Amino acid sequence: MYDEILKNVSRFIELTPEETNVFTSQLKQKHVTKREFLLKEGEICRSIFYVSHGCLRTFFVDPKGTEHNVQFSIDDWWCGDLQSFATQTAARYNIGALEDTDVVCIDKVALDELYGRIPKLEKLFRHLFQNALVTLQDRVLSTMCDPAEVRYLNFRRKYPQMDNRIPQNQIASYLGITPESLSRIRKQIADKK
Amino acid sequence: MYDEILKNVSRFIELTPEETNVFTSQLKQKHVTKREFLLKEGEICRSIFYVSHGCLRTFFVDPKGTEHNVQFSIDDWWCGDLQSFATQTAARYNIGALEDTDVVCIDKVALDELYGRIPKLEKLFRHLFQNALVTLQDRVLSTMCDPAEVRYLNFRRKYPQMDNRIPQNQIASYLGITPESLSRIRKQIADKK
DNA sequence: CGTCTATTTGAATGTACTCAAAAGCGGTGG
DNA sequence: CCACCGCTTTTGAGTACATTCAAATAGACG
Numbered sequence: 001m002y003d004e005i006l007k008n009v010s011r012f013i014e015l016t017p018e019e020t021n022v023f024t025s026q027l028k029q030k031h032v033t034k035r036e037f038l039l040k041e042g043e044i045c046r047s048i049f050y051v052s053h054g055c056l057r058t059f060f061v062d063p064k065g066t067e068h069n070v071q072f073s074i075d076d077w078w079c080g081d082l083q084s085f086a087t088q089t090a091a092r093y094n095i096g097a098l099e100d101t102d103v104v105c106i107d108k109v110a111l112d113e114l115y116g117r118i119p120k121l122e123k124l125f126r127h128l129f130q131n132a133l134v135t136l137q138d139r140v141l142s143t144m145c146d147p148a149e150v151r152y153l154n155f156r157r158k159y160p161q162m163d164n165r166i167p168q169n170q171i172a173s174y175l176g177i178t179p180e181s182l183s184r185i186r187k188q189i190a191d192k193k
Numbered sequence: 194m195y196d197e198i199l200k201n202v203s204r205f206i207e208l209t210p211e212e213t214n215v216f217t218s219q220l221k222q223k224h225v226t227k228r229e230f231l232l233k234e235g236e237i238c239r240s241i242f243y244v245s246h247g248c249l250r251t252f253f254v255d256p257k258g259t260e261h262n263v264q265f266s267i268d269d270w271w272c273g274d275l276q277s278f279a280t281q282t283a284a285r286y287n288i289g290a291l292e293d294t295d296v297v298c299i300d301k302v303a304l305d306e307l308y309g310r311i312p313k314l315e316k317l318f319r320h321l322f323q324n325a326l327v328t329l330q331d332r333v334l335s336t337m338c339d340p341a342e343v344r345y346l347n348f349r350r351k352y353p354q355m356d357n358r359i360p361q362n363q364i365a366s367y368l369g370i371t372p373e374s375l376s377r378i379r380k381q382i383a384d385k386k
Numbered sequence: 387c388g389t390c391t392a393t394t395t396g397a398a399t400g401t402a403c404t405c406a407a408a409a410g411c412g413g414t415g416g
Numbered sequence: 417c418c419a420c421c422g423c424t425t426t427t428g429a430g431t432a433c434a435t436t437c438a439a440a441t442a443g444a445c446g
Contacts (some may be wrong), residue, residue: 062338070333083327115316122315123308129322134276136329140263143336144369145255148402169424176337181402183426341434362392374434376394387446394441401434409426416419 002027004052005104008076012127013120022117026110032056032097039095045084047105051077054101055165058093059173069174072098072162078128098166148177149185195220197245198297201269205320206313215310219303225249225290232288238277240298244270247294248358251286252366262367265291265355271321291359341370342378 002024009015015023028047032038032054039045041061049056056073058081070093073079084091085108106114115121142151152175156163163171172182195217202208208216221240225231225247232238234254242249249266251274263286266272277284278301299307308314335344345368349356356364365375 060334060338066338068334068337070330082323082330086323086327119312119315122312122319126315126319126322129319129326130275130279133322133326133329134279136326136333137263137275140329140333140336141253141261143333144261145253145259167424178403179425180404180427183424184402187426360392371435372393373395373436376392377434380394390443390445392441392443394439396439397437399434399436401432403432404430405428407426407428409424411424412422414419414421416417 001029002104004076005050008050009124012124015118015120019118019120023114023121026106026114028105028107030103030105032101032103034097034100037094037096038103039081039084039091039093041092041094042090043084044088045081045091045108046088047107048078048080048082048085048111049073049095050104050106051075051079052102052104054103055098055162056095056101056103057098057170057174058095060093067173068176069170072159072166072170072174074159074162074165078132098170143176148175148181149188151175152182152185153189194222195297197269198243201243202317205317208311208313212311212313216307216314219299219307221298221300223296223298225294225296227290227293230287230289231296232274232277232284232286234285234287235283236277237281238274238284238301239281240300241271241273241275241278241304242266242288243297243299244268244272245295245297247296248291248355249288249294249296250291250359250363250367251288253286260366261369262363265352265359265363265367267352267355267358271325291363336369341368341374342381344368345375345378346382 005027006015006020006024009023030038038049038056051073053075055075056079057069058071058073058079059067059069061067071079079095081091081093081095083089084093088108111121142154146154152171155171155175168182168186169179172179175182177185198220199208199213199217202216223231231242231249244266246268248268249272250262251264251266251272252260252262254260264272272288274284274286274288276282277286281301304314335347339347345364348364348368361375361379362372365372368375370378
């Protein structure tokens, strides 16, 4: 039932059988159907999510009403509004499902308690955050250095699974360009060949 | 001698006097003069740095030779090429001093060992990374949503100390625009008043 | 004081955007 | 199974913001 998340966790720390029990006893499963939301702006992000199967997007709505995708979370990824989760204040992000998705939820209260009972979890999240940080640094860099075409090619190279699965307008929003621009870029790429 | 870093650490974890001794015994101090480098692209980032006084910039040089500032690290900030540090592979970033700067270095080998002796350090770095992640998410968002003028105003609002201290061309590079553009933006802002 | 670098200003260019409309695709109900 | 509706993608034309290249001015440092 919690096989996927335990396998993910085991990449960073080794839990004893007892610890595994303690850990899984605090997990909750949830199913979100396509177009449903796991979190809406203004709510408090009470859980952090592990995606066992499906696809989520974390996005921000700017004052003009335009949506900006910050992250896609596909099978075996984590997600959540970290700021809101850590401080239990209003979320600025929305999390919505692009597909029917199964997630595992770790509650804030439960996690704080788990940190005490299984100190190794500090290491786990240290690693998860560390990795996320490196990934995000790359993203910032790419946004600053590369023109839209290169950013798109990088995206496809880095996340080939996503290119097939995620609608173009959603990818455009992730890349920080309009759907029209992405369409033109794709045409250019196709023409080059 | 290590007062600043200990004070910084104490915001997240409480070390016993013995732990403090163990911890500080592994620290090294270093002075970098303006324009000197703490890390160059291609080297391995063997330490993570805490800036006790001064100002560093972490930057990337793109294929065209243009420099892109990823981060400024002023008094009481941390810095380092995390990717290189974690995996002990070639750094993609450079770290250079914008002012004469005092840093505290934590060696990779020493830190790995310290994690074993003082597990609380996992918590420390979990928090540091978590905070850095939230900050970086903001940055990605701002780059995607906001025009250059707004990004500059946000920067000034968020880091007023830096606006006085850091040359304009360096700030431009951080904002992802050319020095010429920043100059024009500043003029516009001044004219508005 | 002179040199070197940073900043400002100008003119031309380009990339991506906006607005608008057409074409394509997928899902739903008759 | 087909027809329709809504949403996504494509295409076109005009526009805006930031860039590039170039030159002048201002400031910092020895």
